[in-house]
Amino acid sequence: MFISQGADASRVALNLLLFDPVPGNSLTNAAVSGRLCFANQCMHVDCACLARVVALYPHEPLPDAAFHAPIIPRYGAHTQVVQEVILGCHQGACWSTTESLAQRLSFCHIHETLLSFGTAFEGAPPVDLTRKRVDKRQVIADLNAYCSKKRTPTSRRVHCDRSVEILARESGTHLNRWHMVGNGDSEGQFLCEIVETT
């Protein structure tokens, strides 16, 4: 895999939208198998052409036996990275066939991100049902209602070279940064975020 030698690599800009990237390794095995492990091979992503990364991580954990711990890689200093914790669990947050808040939220996240990357779309969303999901204001209003109640805290372990986890608190003013910005606020306590552990 290579870019043509005659081509100037600086002519390429790469933007990534990662939706719960899961290598499929067990956390224990990743800790002991070094570079033989898929998760560890992708742990450091320092690509000169990597301009932006938006990574979305659903907060609900799956059983350890499912090997669905996501990866939080280390990126180069020049890469603009946004990591958001969202509602739902893994692929369940990405279904396009139902209309839960988690799925509408991920729809808005993905839509906004791809548009900001420069990906163009043709006409209306291909599924009639999804037209409702594009209403960001409704999603923000639903998130406000969601954050107004106490929730069951969760934590999700991850593949990472630092000691971090995906945390959902009992309460918070906003779900995540996207929600805060959508509300026009500049500060608050996030209900879900990636935190360092001791």
Added chain:
Amino acid sequence: MSSLSSSSSGSSAPGDLDPDVDLGDSPGNSAERAVLSVFFGGTSSSFSNTNTHVELFGRWASGFVVHVSEFENRASRECTECGRVAPVTSVTLSYLAETRPRSVCSPCLEELRAKKLRMIMTQQAEGADDDAPLEESSGGAEGTASFKMLFDGCGVTNGLMGTLFAVGLAPQVTRVVAAVNALLAKFPAVTVNAMGLSRGGMACLMLAHALQVTQHSNNHLFLLF
């Protein structure tokens, strides 16, 4: 007139296709930048349906389709095109607005690809305005030409080995790199926007690794335990 072909050696096995992409005499030269949107499905995602947002956005995204979803089926079955019993490849021909895959043998797959190329060239010839870049699509930023590639999940393309060991991601990434090389030969700059769900997200990270390598090198060895 624009053209795009995906060449493959006649002896290659289904699923082991030559990733070279030749954009031919594509005009699009007036565009200053090519935007290649790549959608990697999750392990069990298939573009033959629209179960997740990856397929939904992949279909919705505008752009000239460089790669349509296709996946390997190792079992010998009757080819839906010629009727011969042979190892078949399941192909979803999105350019024909098909939503269900056909099972085709290797020669018929090549024929379908040639048909696709002829169809694309015909459509472009009928596009009338020779100066307008074919790939430029509605909704795209001015001065950009849009392309897209859609990949089924590795569990769909490579069965159990893909599901358990992520086999199949590397060939997908190789195809994208080949497309980037082809676009670099035609456009001053290329922006690659890759979206991936689950293992597809891992393919995105592999793509970042692949694009930083600027000289011939051994492919990375990706093992999974």
